[in-house]
Amino acid sequence: MSGSGEDVEVGIPADSEVPRLRLRRIRPDGDALLLLAISVEEVGLSAAITVHTLNGDGLDEFLAGLDKDFRGWPGRRHWKSHEGDLELEAIHAGRTILLAWTLRFPSPAEESWDWQATVRVAITPGEELKNLASAVSTMLN
16 A cells, blocks of 8 residues: 555555556545546556545445455355446455456446456455455545
């Protein structure tokens, strides 16, 4: 995590490897409307959107719940922003947690999506997951 004030950024993973996801908060402190600039990079793919949320739509609580259950859970866990333009799916695969981040860009008619991109990032349960949950919580609050 880097930055302060209105410009706070979380990178997953923290180094420059790909696949990579970057979350950046872009709103004044104290506003309920929280804008998140989201970008993803993978070999042959680069995508970015701005997501409108109400104080993060519970993303920090979702990640904290994954951290609480770091030893594992059955099946898949899902989180989605209230407008549906950002979605996160988490799968516990033993020594790795697979996080699938899906970005969707709405069409002008807003009845469908112009495009969507999904990037899967693997993190380890324990410290790496705890650090991610903490960094996102700090960023959103």
